[in-house]
Amino acid sequence: MIIEIRELPNYEVAYIRRVGSYFEPQEHWGKLLDWAIRNDLVPPNQHFIGISLDDPNIVEGHQCRHDACVTLPKGFAKESQIEVKFRQLDGGLYAMYPFYDQVEKLVFAYQYLFEVWLPKSEYEVDYARYNLEFTRNNPAEDPEGKGKVDLFIPIKEVV
DSSP states (O other), rough: OEEEEEEOOOEEEEEEEEESTSSSHHHHHHHHHHHHHHHHHOTTTTOOOEESSSOOSEEEEEEEEEEEEOOOOOOOTTTTOOEEEEEEOOEEEEEEEEEEEOGGGGHHHHHIIIIIIISSSSSOTTTSSSOOEEEEEGGGTTOOOEEEEOOOOEEOOOO
16 A cells, blocks of 8 residues: 555535435535536536545444545635535644545445554554545446555644
8 A cells, every 4th residue: 555645734525414424325515516506616726535434443334424525715705605614624634545436435444543553553543634536436436346445544643
């Protein structure tokens, strides 16, 4: 696995939250995509980001929260929007792993990063920020049905 260290900016995002197992259909992505298309918030100018807010090893699957997000340009008129919520994602130093495989195998990428790579690196997790999953494709449209995700883990130097 090739891990890159990257500095990300702060992102203002619109998001839709889903509560339920990470391994069930994620219909909130479709709702967010429809909203983003209507508001001309699509790649390459904007990014789609997934945020898994709970560890399924600790939280019951049916209570796991996931946010489907899209970045917003400066000056985006949020006042009239009722289908989505808004918030800021903190930038900073991240370890990035480019994942391309069956989406259900993303858990193995997380395990590798947290259990193998991080302990051997000069970094530790910065739990004040979220793991970010930059979605690069729609697995339903991929010839092999695979997801292309840049997985960003927030890090800080070990002191």
